[in-house]
Amino acid sequence: MNQPIAELRDVHKTYRQGAVEVHALRGLSLAIEPGEFVAISGPSGSGKSTALNLLGGLDAPTSGRVLVEGQDLGQIGRRRLAALRRDRIGFVFQAYNLVPVLTAAENAEMVLALQGVGAAERRERVARLLAEVGLAGMEDRRPDELSGGQQQRVAIARAIAAEPAVVLADEPTANVDSETAAMLLDLMGRLNAERGVTFVFSTHDPRVMERARRLVRLVDGAVESDVRR
Amino acid sequence: MQLTSMAWRNVWRNKRRSWVTIIAMALGLWVMIGYAGLVRGYLRQMERQILDVEVGDVQVHAPGFRDDPSLYRRIDDAAAIGERLGAAGFRASARLLGAGLAAAEDNSSGAQLIGVDVAKDAQVSAVHDAVDKGAWLDPKEPAGVVVGRYLARTLELAPGDELVLLSQASDGSMANDLYRVRGILGPVGGGVDRGGVFLTEAAFRELMGVPSGAHRIIVRAPEGMTLPAAKAGVVAAAGQAEVMTWRELLPVLAQMFDAVMGAMTMGFLVVFVAVGIVLLNTMLMAVFERIREFGVLKAIGFGPGAVLGLVLLESAVQTALGVGIGAGLSLPTVWYLQRYGLQMGPDEGITIAGVTTSRTWYAAPNAETWLLPIAVLLFVVGAAVIYPAVKAALIRPIEAIRHR
Numbered sequence: 130m131n132q133p134i135a136e137l138r139d140v141h142k143t144y145r146q147g148a149v150e151v152h153a154l155r156g157l158s159l160a161i162e163p164g165e166f167v168a169i170s171g172p173s174g175s176g177k178s179t180a181l182n183l184l185g186g187l188d189a190p191t192s193g194r195v196l197v198e199g200q201d202l203g204q205i206g207r208r209r210l211a212a213l214r215r216d217r218i219g220f221v222f223q224a225y226n227l228v229p230v231l232t233a234a235e236n237a238e239m240v241l242a243l244q245g246v247g248a249a250e251r252r253e254r255v256a257r258l259l260a261e262v263g264l265a266g267m268e269d270r271r272p273d274e275l276s277g278g279q280q281q282r283v284a285i286a287r288a289i290a291a292e293p294a295v296v297l298a299d300e301p302t303a304n305v306d307s308e309t310a311a312m313l314l315d316l317m318g319r320l321n322a323e324r325g326v327t328f329v330f331s332t333h334d335p336r337v338m339e340r341a342r343r344l345v346r347l348v349d350g351a352v353e354s355d356v357r358r
Numbered sequence: 359m360q361l362t363s364m365a366w367r368n369v370w371r372n373k374r375r376s377w378v379t380i381i382a383m384a385l386g387l388w389v390m391i392g393y394a395g396l397v398r399g400y401l402r403q404m405e406r407q408i409l410d411v412e413v414g415d416v417q418v419h420a421p422g423f424r425d426d427p428s429l430y431r432r433i434d435d436a437a438a439i440g441e442r443l444g445a446a447g448f449r450a451s452a453r454l455l456g457a458g459l460a461a462a463e464d465n466s467s468g469a470q471l472i473g474v475d476v477a478k479d480a481q482v483s484a485v486h487d488a489v490d491k492g493a494w495l496d497p498k499e500p501a502g503v504v505v506g507r508y509l510a511r512t513l514e515l516a517p518g519d520e521l522v523l524l525s526q527a528s529d530g531s532m533a534n535d536l537y538r539v540r541g542i543l544g545p546v547g548g549g550v551d552r553g554g555v556f557l558t559e560a561a562f563r564e565l566m567g568v569p570s571g572a573h574r575i576i577v578r579a580p581e582g583m584t585l586p587a588a589k590a591g592v593v594a595a596a597g598q599a600e601v602m603t604w605r606e607l608l609p610v611l612a613q614m615f616d617a618v619m620g621a622m623t624m625g626f627l628v629v630f631v632a633v634g635i636v637l638l639n640t641m642l643m644a645v646f647e648r649i650r651e652f653g654v655l656k657a658i659g660f661g662p663g664a665v666l667g668l669v670l671l672e673s674a675v676q677t678a679l680g681v682g683i684g685a686g687l688s689l690p691t692v693w694y695l696q697r698y699g700l701q702m703g704p705d706e707g708i709t710i711a712g713v714t715t716s717r718t719w720y721a722a723p724n725a726e727t728w729l730l731p732i733a734v735l736l737f738v739v740g741a742a743v744i745y746p747a748v749k750a751a752l753i754r755p756i757e758a759i760r761h762r
């Protein structure tokens with residue numbers, strides 16, 4: 130077995146809202162292997178978003194450890210954590226969250242620009258990438274000139290442009306119709322198969338779960354089942 | 359994609375709000391620049407009135423003269439003091455002062471007799487420029503006098519009319535002589551307007567029997583010398599005589615000068631607090647409605663510095679436009695105010711503390727007229743933007759992404 134690319138070890142996460150404590154995760158352990166295509170399912174409130182946020186270093190666990198490529202996120206400083214997010218983790222959000230004033234190409238190349246990749250190389254890589262996600266010819270469109278599915282393709286291109294170790298996608302298909310959802314799933318599946326991009330996404334759509342090659346089901350902040358197919 | 363081009367596009371996302379911000383800055387700046395130009399013009403005008411026409415920067419008197427302005431309290435070595443002052447770079451001219459009675463046909467009135475060295479006096483005083491009707495003194499015509507405007511009105515005098523001056527000469531005898539009015543002054547200042555009669559030095563000495571010495575030396579400091587430095591220089595040259603600056607001679611007026619400066623500062627504050635509130639408001643709105651966006655930027659790798667830079671650049675773009683428009687608008691405005699002025703009061707001018715100022719304010723701009731308001735605006739922008747910018751920079755992505 131390879132070293133896991135991202136891992137939660139006995140993670141607890143407790144939110145405090147005034148006097149009320151919400152136990153979002155209760156001893157969750159989960160290891161993501163390189164090249165996997167993992168769906169995290171479970172009822173609303175079962176801790177899917179919390180788990181993805183912890184894997185992405187956006188939040189810290191109350192107890193337990195989070196490791197990305199063997200590095201314990203609790204042991205590194207804020208600066209290195211931000212750099213690690215930029216270089217090793219891709220994010221896809223439910224609401225696309227593209228920068229509205231930037232074109233599709235500019236959105237997609239953003240992380241590369243932050244990494245200091247030169248303009249010419251950025252343009253070339255992003256043009257190829259946008260063609261790969263099916264947006265050839267739409268490089269110069271603004272998000273408001275694209276459909277929801279197209280915007281999510283740009284978001285996927287943005288997430289994988291810098292070739293991260295893992296792409297974390299929180300309900301990436303929740304805002305689109307089922308046909309578009311299927312197409313986005315096809316796209317992610319193809320990027321996983323052809324480029325070896327590791328995907329972890331959450332969903333509560335059964336048709337999306339069917340496509341996953343590993344299905345983790347959370348209930349009350351812990352793994353109820355973990356099936357590889 | 360550069361941060362600057364992103365900032366530029368963000369500015370134009372909400373065109374209306376950005377224009378409100380830019381116009382608030384431009385209007386504030388425009389008003390402030392016009393105001394600064396006018397206030398400087400007003401102060402210069404007052405200074406011209408007071409210092410140029412009547413008072414000078416520093417005056418020298420014999421000890422005790424100011425409490426008891428007697429003909430006998432003279433600066434005996436006035437000529438030597440004048441030479442020492444000249445050598446030290448000052449312009450100086452001595453005047454002779456006396457009280458008397460002016461009579462013309464059926465009317466008479468108390469008069470303040472002022473004997474001047476016509477050539478030297480022109481270097482320290484602009485009173486020779488203040489002649490409204492007729493002409494200024496001429497040493498070649500010792501019988502010619504120039505009178506203040508209210509005195510001329512009281513005595514119903516016109517240039518060419520005869521005037522008798524009566525007084526007591528220094529030997530105790532009755533002094534009187536017949537003169538001819540050469541000129542009538544325009545507004546100069548309370549005392550001179552009501553009773554001033556200017557004579558040539560020779561005519562005064564002759565009438566009053568004062569062969570030497572003088573009562574007052576009016577001193578002008580070289581350009582750029584501070585008042586305390588000027589006083590020290592004059593004290594060094596004046597020996598026993600009493601030296602006073604115009605601020606000491608006219609404390610009420612000095613206070614008023616300071617009050618005008620204070621009012622200008624207050625005006626600046628009011629305008630810029632108003633502009634600052636508009637800015638703070640629009641910047642806060644611009645940041646808070648984009649919390650999610652900043653959160654996403656930070657999640658995918660923007661550091662706090664980049665987000666801070668983005669927000670600061672956005673306000674820099676707006677500030678540059680505001681300054682450009684405001685300063686651009688101010689050019690014709692200040693030009694107009696400098697040329698045509700702003701009508702501020704009644705036709706005959708306003709007299710405060712014995713000094714009459716013109717009813718029209720003219721702007722007297724210099725580089726500071728623009729630089730000071732711009733500097734203050736930049737400071738206000740900085741103060742207004744720092745909180746929203748830091749707020750945006752420190753957004754935690756996890757909270758921002760949950761935010762709706």
Ligand SMILES: Nc1ncnc2c1ncn2[C@@H]1O[C@H](COP(=O)(O)OP(=O)(O)O)[C@@H](O)[C@H]1O
Binds near residue numbers: 145146171174180
């Ligand atoms: N920031 C927060 N503050 C308080 N409670 C939270 C916060 N985030 C999540 N929760 C709570 O934690 C639980 C798990 O939430 P989440 O991870 O969003 O679940 P899911 O994504 O599976 O719907 C829920 O009960 C939710 O209300």
Ligand SMILES: [Mg+2]
Binds near residue numbers: 177178179
């Ligand atoms: Mg969720």
